[in-house]
Amino acid sequence: MDNTELSIQKLLNYFNKRTHLNEADEKIIADAYKLKKVKKKEYLLRQGEVCKYEGFVTKGAFRIYYIDDKGLEHVLYFAFEDWWVGDIASFYDQEPSGLNIQALQDSELLVIDKSTKDKSYEKVPALEKVFRMVIQKHLTVLQKRFLMTVSAHAEARFNELIQRCPTIEQMVPQHQIASYLGILPESLSRMKKQIAKRETHRSN
Amino acid sequence: MDNTELSIQKLLNYFNKRTHLNEADEKIIADAYKLKKVKKKEYLLRQGEVCKYEGFVTKGAFRIYYIDDKGLEHVLYFAFEDWWVGDIASFYDQEPSGLNIQALQDSELLVIDKSTKDKSYEKVPALEKVFRMVIQKHLTVLQKRFLMTVSAHAEARFNELIQRCPTIEQMVPQHQIASYLGILPESLSRMKKQIAKRETHRSN
DNA sequence: AAAAAGTCTTAACCTACATCAAGGAAAGGG
DNA sequence: CCCTTTCCTTGATGTAGGTTAAGACTTTTT
Numbered sequence: 001m002d003n004t005e006l007s008i009q010k011l012l013n014y015f016n017k018r019t020h021l022n023e024a025d026e027k028i029i030a031d032a033y034k035l036k037k038v039k040k041k042e043y044l045l046r047q048g049e050v051c052k053y054e055g056f057v058t059k060g061a062f063r064i065y066y067i068d069d070k071g072l073e074h075v076l077y078f079a080f081e082d083w084w085v086g087d088i089a090s091f092y093d094q095e096p097s098g099l100n101i102q103a104l105q106d107s108e109l110l111v112i113d114k115s116t117k118d119k120s121y122e123k124v125p126a127l128e129k130v131f132r133m134v135i136q137k138h139l140t141v142l143q144k145r146f147l148m149t150v151s152a153h154a155e156a157r158f159n160e161l162i163q164r165c166p167t168i169e170q171m172v173p174q175h176q177i178a179s180y181l182g183i184l185p186e187s188l189s190r191m192k193k194q195i196a197k198r199e200t201h202r203s204n
Numbered sequence: 205m206d207n208t209e210l211s212i213q214k215l216l217n218y219f220n221k222r223t224h225l226n227e228a229d230e231k232i233i234a235d236a237y238k239l240k241k242v243k244k245k246e247y248l249l250r251q252g253e254v255c256k257y258e259g260f261v262t263k264g265a266f267r268i269y270y271i272d273d274k275g276l277e278h279v280l281y282f283a284f285e286d287w288w289v290g291d292i293a294s295f296y297d298q299e300p301s302g303l304n305i306q307a308l309q310d311s312e313l314l315v316i317d318k319s320t321k322d323k324s325y326e327k328v329p330a331l332e333k334v335f336r337m338v339i340q341k342h343l344t345v346l347q348k349r350f351l352m353t354v355s356a357h358a359e360a361r362f363n364e365l366i367q368r369c370p371t372i373e374q375m376v377p378q379h380q381i382a383s384y385l386g387i388l389p390e391s392l393s394r395m396k397k398q399i400a401k402r403e404t405h406r407s408n
Numbered sequence: 409a410a411a412a413a414g415t416c417t418t419a420a421c422c423t424a425c426a427t428c429a430a431g432g433a434a435a436g437g438g
Numbered sequence: 439c440c441c442t443t444t445c446c447t448t449g450a451t452g453t454a455g456g457t458t459a460a461g462a463c464t465t466t467t468t
Contacts (some may be wrong), residue, residue: 389447394447
């Protein structure tokens, strides 16, 4: 079994956890998605472009971020295996995107373009429900993140992130974690020093 | 035509803008949704309760907000006519909600409970697509809001709000607008004074 | 192996907004 | 209509995190 087939198997697995697909459905899906390799630091999407692909990450990791008018980057989320990447608004309306999607490591994903996706909904109606639920999940996660961001200090947000995703510090550089938390790298560095100082005080 | 029928007509209208329903579909939907009246300051949902209803606002306005551990309120969004209210996570998983949904004025909405909603998806599959798109829209709006919140100052967020929703100041008290912007009422008051001062300087 | 690019830390200073406190205006209820 | 509650404003002071600048350390590229 080659790389593409393995990836497709992961995707079918993902779908079958959420609905039941028959063999004909699986064939349609297998034909609709194409394997795409993206090298470290390369982009799947850049701000200003139309989002051509919706992708299912099968290997590696991505960061999805926005660059504001001052040139500062703001990480919207990190995407690892079994996550979806893309800019829904840009993909569905085929209008310029406000987001950048960059590989953090050499990565692979299964991608689908807009017209193929539309056809897949027609051919496999069960996908409507699956994606409704996937998007619902995304929405609730973002809602929680938003409320956390407006109600808690950076240190609480940092602790929450580490608890929810303990390996994150091994996977992405610290300045990108700072960007995810909504603070500058300098602030995160300072904050970690403070935390460490409190830790040693406590143990003495 | 009574109040309920008028409301149902608004809802069918809303759905028919996004898909095509036949008469049987319309009948099913008309039976599934019930009119509910909520007086000013009353709640459709309180933090800690399970979200029993998903609602389509046909009259009035609501605020959806979260109370943090310090007791501070954070407005997630305001909902006016033709908007949906509810806590998706709590509604679909029937688990306690983290949100409060309160009427800002005497209001009316069409509500549906979880099991009726599940049945409506089975009976009218076209609704899957409609709600997938509604939720997609919610997600993109929240995404933009989140990025605005982390990248722009309170004054820029205020200007954006006024531009996007010019009547908001007539509809909701200023301290709730402050809460939506993620600042304290005192800060918004001060900010508006600053803006006004700059305006008069410019015109002299 | 050298050069270049990227990453992390530290320090001094600054600012947007929070906090605390209090008085006044408006609005809604009996 | 008064009384209570809600709402808005203003001032003094505090602070989390931003800004600027610089040095060291690490990784990648050539």
